[in-house]
Amino acid sequence: MKILLYLEAENFLRKSGIGRAIIHQQRALDIAGVAYTTDPHEDFDIAHINTYGIKSLMLIFRAKRMGKKVICHGHSTMEDFKNSFVCSNLLAPLVKKYLTFLYNQADMVITPTEYSKKLISSYGIKAPIVAISNGIDLTKYARSTKKEQAFKQYFKIKDGQKIIMCAALYFKRKGIDDFCKIAEMMPDVRFIWFGETNVWTIPRWVRHLVKTNHPKNVEFPGYIKGDIYEGAMTASDVFFFPSHEETEGIVVLEALASDQNVVARDIPVYDGWLDNSAATFAKTNSDFVSALKNVLNGKIDKRQVGYQVAESRSIESISSQLVAAYQKLLGE
Structure with missing residues (x-):
C-alpha cells in the first residue's frame, strides 16, 4: 500500500x-x-x-x-x-x-x-x-551537552539561573496571559516562551503582551528549532504548559521525552495517559506558582515516570x- x-x-x-x-x-x-x-x-x-x-x-x-x-x-x-x-x-x-x-x-x-x-x-x-x-521521537530529545550549550550560549544563561520554558503559539487558549502573570509573581526566574504566530492574526491585547506589555523576566524569542530548542528542553528547570485546551499537546510529549519536569493545567485531554505520577497539574495561578516553586526547590521530581509515558507513545x-x-x- x-x-x-x-x-x-x-x-x-x-x-x-x-x-x-x-x-x-x-x-x-x-x-x-x-x-x-x-x-x-x-x-x-x-x-x-x-x-x-x-x-x-x-x-x-x-x-x-x-x-x-x-x-x-x-x-x-x-x-x-x-x-x-x-x-x-x-x-x-x-x-x-x-x-x-x-x-x-x-x-x-x-x-x-x-x-x-x-x-x-x-x-x-x-x-x-x-x-x-x-x-514522539525519543532520540531527538535525548540529553545532549552540545545542544544544551547551544541553548545556554544563545540566551546567555548564567550558572545557577532558573529557567521555566513553554512552547506554543501566541494564543489565549495556550495560556499566554497566565504565563506572564505567573512570571510576574516569580521575578527571580527567567521565563522563555518559544514559538510565534503572525501578530496580525491575533487579538491586539495578545500582540501588545508579546511586544511590550510583559514582565521583564519574560522573553519571546520567536520560533526556534534544532539544537537550541532541544537543548532548552533538557537544560531548563521546568516545562510549564498552561494551555486551556488541546487535542494532545505534542510539546508536552517533547518535554517528557526530554526527561524534563512538566507542570501543566489540569484539563481533560490528559485523562487516561498522563497523570499526577508523571506530571504536576494545577488550575489556578497561585497553585501554578506553588507547583513551579516545588519543582525548582527539588521537592517535586516526576521525570522518571514522565519519561516512561513518552516511551509508551514513541x-x-x-x-x-x-x-x-x-x-x-x-x-x-
Missing part, C-alpha cells in the same frame, strides 16, 4: 503541532517500511489528510471519485479553535459545522487522544474514529498502530 500524507498551507503550519505531526507520520511509515508520498499528483491507496482548507476538501472529493480511501486526521476541534485568532470565538460554531462536514467525508478519522475522539464523536461523525497519539509504538489502521481500512 502507498499513503498520501497531505498538509495544506505547509509554510503557515510548519511551526504548529500539526506541522510536527506530519513529520512524525513520515517517520512512523519509514520505520514500518510503508511507502508514502506528500505529492497529491502521485498514485496512492489512502489519502491521509492533515488539514482543513479548501484544497484539502477538494482533494478529499477527488480521492473519493478515484475510489481511494480517505482518512481525516482530527487535529482540530471547535473547542481548540476558540481563543486563538482574531474573531475565533465568533467563528467557532461555523468551524464546528465545517469540521463536521469534512470529517463526515472520511472513511476513518484518526485523532490523538480519547478526549479528542469523544469531542469529535459528539459532532455526529459517522466514520469510525480511532485514537492514535501523534507520537514513534516506534505509534508506527504499528498507524499501519494497523491503514490495513483495517483497506481490508487487509
